[in-house]
Amino acid sequence: MTQRIRKAVFPVAGLGTRFLPATKTVPKEMLPIVDRPLIQYAVDEAIEAGCDTLVFITNRYKHAVADYFDKAYELEQKLEKAGKFEQLEVVRHVLPQGVQAVFVTQAEALGLGHAVLCARAVIGDEPFAVLLPDDLIWNRNGDGALKQMADHAQAHGVGAIAVQDVPREQTASYGIVETEGFQDRSGAIRRMVEKPKPEDAPSTLAVVGRYILPGVIFEHLEKTGRGAGGEIQLTDAIASLLADHQVDAYRFRGTRFDCGTHIGLVEATIRFALDHEKISDAARDSMATALRELGVTDVS
Ligand code: UTP
Numbered sequence: 001m002t003q004r005i006r007k008a009v010f011p012v013a014g015l016g017t018r019f020l021p022a023t024k025t026v027p028k029e030m031l032p033i034v035d036r037p038l039i040q041y042a043v044d045e046a047i048e049a050g051c052d053t054l055v056f057i058t059n060r061y062k063h064a065v066a067d068y069f070d071k072a073y074e075l076e077q078k079l080e081k082a083g084k085f086e087q088l089e090v091v092r093h094v095l096p097q098g099v100q101a102v103f104v105t106q107a108e109a110l111g112l113g114h115a116v117l118c119a120r121a122v123i124g125d126e127p128f129a130v131l132l133p134d135d136l137i138w139n140r141n142g143d144g145a146l147k148q149m150a151d152h153a154q155a156h157g158v159g160a161i162a163v164q165d166v167p168r169e170q171t172a173s174y175g176i177v178e179t180e181g182f183q184d185r186s187g188a189i190r191r192m193v194e195k196p197k198p199e200d201a202p203s204t205l206a207v208v209g210r211y212i213l214p215g216v217i218f219e220h221l222e223k224t225g226r227g228a229g230g231e232i233q234l235t236d237a238i239a240s241l242l243a244d245h246q247v248d249a250y251r252f253r254g255t256r257f258d259c260g261t262h263i264g265l266v267e268a269t270i271r272f273a274l275d276h277e278k279i280s281d282a283a284r285d286s287m288a289t290a291l292r293e294l295g296v297t298d299v300s
Pocket residue numbers: 011012013014015016017018019028057106108109110111112114115132133134260
C-alpha cells in the first residue's frame with residue numbers, strides 16, 4: 001500500500017446520546033470549540049494529509065453538517081456588502097478549492113463498521129482514511145496526526161491505526177492493541193482487544209479515531225456479522241484483515257481530546273481558548289477569576 005491516500009471518511013451518523021439535550025437538534029460534530037465546529041478540525045487534518053475527497057456518512061438528522069459545507073450565497077453577499085472581508089474569507093475557506101465533499105446516508109445506525117461500509121461505492125479499492133471527529137488531535141507546531149500516519153503508511157506500504165499510551169487502570173475504556181516489536185512510534189498489530197481489564201490488557205496502547213486502511217477492508221466488513229451491542233464493528237473487520245495485511249499501530253505526536261465526553265469537550269475548549277490569537281489573555285483572566293471566585297486555591 002505505497003499509494004498515497006486521497007479520500008477520507010467521516011462517520012457522523014451516530015446518535016450522540018452523551019450530549020443530549022444539546023444534540024437533540026444540533027449534531028455533535030457541529031458543537032463548537034471556540035469558533036469552529038468539531039468537524040472542521042478533523043476536515044482540516046484530512047486536507048493537510050493530502051485528501052481531496054471527503055466522504056461524510058450522515059443520516060436524516062444531520063442536515064446541518066451538509067449545510068455547513070455547502071456554499072452560503074446569501075451570507076457571502078451580505079458579508080461582502082457590509083465590508084466584512086475577514087469573516088467572508090473564513091466562510092469561504094470552510095472547504096478549500098479543489099476539495100470535494102460527498103454525502104452518503106446511513107439509513108440505520110448499525111455501527112461504525114457499517115458506517116464505513118456505506119462509503120464503499122465512493123472509495124472503490126484504494127487505501128483511504130477514517131477520522132472520528134470526536135477525537136480532536138492537536139499538534140501545535142507540527143504535522144497533524146493523519147499526515148504523520150499517511151507518511152508512515154506510504155513509506156512502509158502498510159495500513160495504520162492511531163494509538164496513544166493510556167494509564168493501565170484505564171484500559172477498560174479503550175480498544176487495546178498487541179503489537180510485534182513496537183519501536184519508537186510504531187509496530188505491526190497482532191491483535192486488538194476491546195476494553196480489556198487492566199490485568200488482561202496486552203499493552204497500554206489505546207486505539208484513537210484515526211485509521212488508514214486498504215480498500216480490501218470492505219470485503220472484510222461485508223463478511224463481518226453483528227458483534228458487540230448488535231452493531232457491525234470496525235474492529236472485527238480489522239481483526240480479520242490482519243490475517244493477510246500488515247496494519248501498524250502508530251503513536252502520533254500531539255494531544256488528543258476525547259470530545260465525545262463532556263470533560264473532553266471542555267478540556268479542548270480551554271486549551272484552544274488559551275492558545276487563541278484573539279482571546280488567549282481574556283481566557284486566562286477569566287479562568288483565574290473563576291477559580292478565585294469558587295475558592296479553588298490548589299490548582300496543582
Ligand atoms: P460513538 O460510539 O461515539 O456513538 O460513535 P455516538 O452516537 O456518536 O455518541 P454517543 O455514544 O451516543 O454519545 C463513534 C463514531 O461512529 C459514528 C459516530 O457518529 C461517531 O463518529 N457512528 C456510530 C456512525 O456513523 N454510525 C453508527 O451507526 C454508529
